[in-house]
Amino acid sequence: MSENDLIFAPEAPPEPEASASLPWKIMIVDDEPGVHDITTLALKSVSFSGRPLEFIHCYSGKQACESIIKHPDVAMMMLDVVMETDHAGLDVVKFVREVANNHTVRIILRTGQPGRAPEREVITAFDINDYKDKTELTSSKLFTLVYSCLRSYRDIVAIDASKKGLSRVIDASAHIFKLSAVENFTRGVLEQLVALVSGKPDAVLIKSKTDVDGLVVSYEKEHWNLVAGTGRFTQVADLNQRANFGVFNKLLDMVMQQKRFVYQDRTYAAYFEDRQGNVNVLILDGVDSSESVDNDIIQIFMRNVSIAYENIKLQLDLEETQREIVCLLGEAVERRSMETGNHVRRVAAMSELLALASGLSEEESAILRYASPLHDLGKIAIPDSILNKPGTHTPEETLIMRTHAEIGYQMLAASNRKVLKAAAVIAHEHHERWDGKGYPQGKSGNDIHINGRITAIADVFDALANDRCYKKAWPMDKILDLFRQEKGKHFDPQLVDLLFERLDEIKVIQSQYQDKISSPI
Structure with a gap:
């Protein structure tokens, strides 16, 4: 099966819409069968809002x-007071409101013995909606009463549904605000929205008898691009050509022309444009009818989403700018040492690889990758005559050269940013040795931060594997022999083992970022 077959398979013939024929449930509670017969006869041909009535007959409290537990969606209850006891009807009212916690059903108290339950006292003490003497309920008045109650019930249910919808929007918004990556954020939006519009009986936005699949597409440079999908769209990728959207093309055209929501062939599409002018379209496929969609709730939800989406994109732009500045600073230092900036790129990639292999989280490994280019930042304060000396340093020059670790740390230590704080530690500790014979602090073993230990291996490996102003690249066998000899001395022995295990991947990194000796700046 091809990708397009999966996405755009012919739809099954739509089932008849059941919502329009769902009856309004009327519960008649009276111990006199004749009252049931007369009420049913008077109302048998009545319908409200295109829906018929369904009668539920109860002959005792x-x-x-x-029955109210079995049928919580009863719209109206016509309730006698005196049945098996003088106050049976009043007991039912208490049960419905307090035990069943049903506050939507409209309760009409009907009594043939008003002296047993005085109207003023009953209305004051019990949560009922009307009080009627059976003798005054003519066929015409009964019709008016039913219409009035059903209108109230319909409006109360709609208000309650809106409250639930807003509550779900708040909950869904809180969830998606925790997601940072744009793709994860958009997929989270879809998942929360589809959850909101699921086919459960209490669903607020869309009541569908089938699963609802979600898709978000963006319009850029006269092409529709897939941003994220759920359901059968989850695994779909690279739909960046206009023609690939098949049966959705006409719908997308309509959305772009009208710049609003459109419903067609059980598919709902909504147009959203953010403050930057970026156009996105939400597509929900499998929606039974346009009437089942609460557009106001969707608009509220998507307005929240739009603001959060813009903030995330701004945050990502700022983070990317910071990472680029860090890398440029690292490259500037390397170029001053008559090297190209690819040394710091290789060290960054190798450090992340070893960090993941050592068990650090993806976030910790990413921070190490972004921070490691600044490991030699302190060299910016070392004189050129020492920094670029082709021969061996004198003892005095060696001391000056080693100050770059402390200088780099001092330059970065004041920052509260995660990447720069990590870079300060790396600059300070990447020349420490496992056996405690390194500098500047003489730390040993696990007292050396894991970021410093990893960067030390990546830095030395790359320095040996590539030409420098003072030497030629070493053969790989010679490099590996050195790491075997220095395992447990210069380098963390476990990290050396990981280096050998990931050697093929490291060679790939070396080939990706090859460089040539450049002139100093």
């Missing part, structure tokens, strides 16, 4: 309590 106990039966009414059992």
Whole structure:
């Protein structure tokens, strides 16, 4: 099966819409069968908002309590007061409101003995919606009463659904705000939105009898690009050509022309444009009808999403700028040493590789990659005559050269940024040795920060594997022999083992970032 077959397989014939024929449930609670017969006869041809009535008959208070639990979606209850006891109806009211916690059903108290339950006292003490004497309920008045109650019930349910929808929007927004990467964020938006519009009976936005699949696409340079998908769109990738969207083309055209939501062939599409003018379209496929979509709730949700999305993109731009500046600084130092900047790129990639292999998290490994280019930042303060000397340094020159570790640390230590704080540690400790004979502090073993130990291996390996102003590149066998000899002396023995295990990947990094000796700046 091809990718397009998966996405755009012919839709099954739509089922008849059931929502329009769902009946309004009316519960008649009375111990006199004749009252049931007369009420049913008077209302048998009545419909409201295109939906018929369904009658649920209960002949005692106990039966009414059992039925309201089975049928929590009863819209109206016509309730007698005196049944198996003089206050059976009032007991039912308490049960419905307090035990069943049903505050949407409209309760009409009907009594043939008003003296047993005085209207003023009952209305004050019990949560009912109307009080009627059975003798005053003519067919015409009963019709008016039913219409009034159903209108109230419909509006209360709609308000309650909106409250639930707003609550879900808040919960969903809180969840997606935790996601930082744009792709993860967008997928999180879709997952939360599809959860909001799922086919559960209490779903707020869309009530669908089938699963709803979600897709977000963006319009750039006259092409539609896939941003994220859920359901059957989850595994779809590289849909960056206009024609690849198949049956959605016409729908997308309509959305772009109208710049609003469009519903067609069980597919709902909504247009969103952020403050930067970026156009995105949300597509929900598998929606039974346009009437089942609460556009206001979707607009509220997507307005929150749009603000968060812009903030994430701004944050990513700032982070990318910071990373680029860090790399440029590292390259500037290397060029001053008559090297190209690819040394710091290789060290960064190798450091991340070894960090992941050593068990550091993806975030910790990424921070190490971004920070390691500044490992020799302190060399910026070393005189050119020492820094670029082709021969062996004198003892005095060696002391001056070694100050670069402390200088780099001092330059970076004041920052509270994660990357720069890590860079300060790396600059300070990447010349320490496992056996304690390194500099500047003479730390040993695990007292040396893992970032410093990893960068030390990556730095030395790369320095030996490539030409420098003072030497030619070593053969690989000679490099590996040195690491075997220095395992447990200069270098962390476990990290050396990982170096050998990942040697093929390290060779790939070396080949990706080859360089040539450059002139000093």
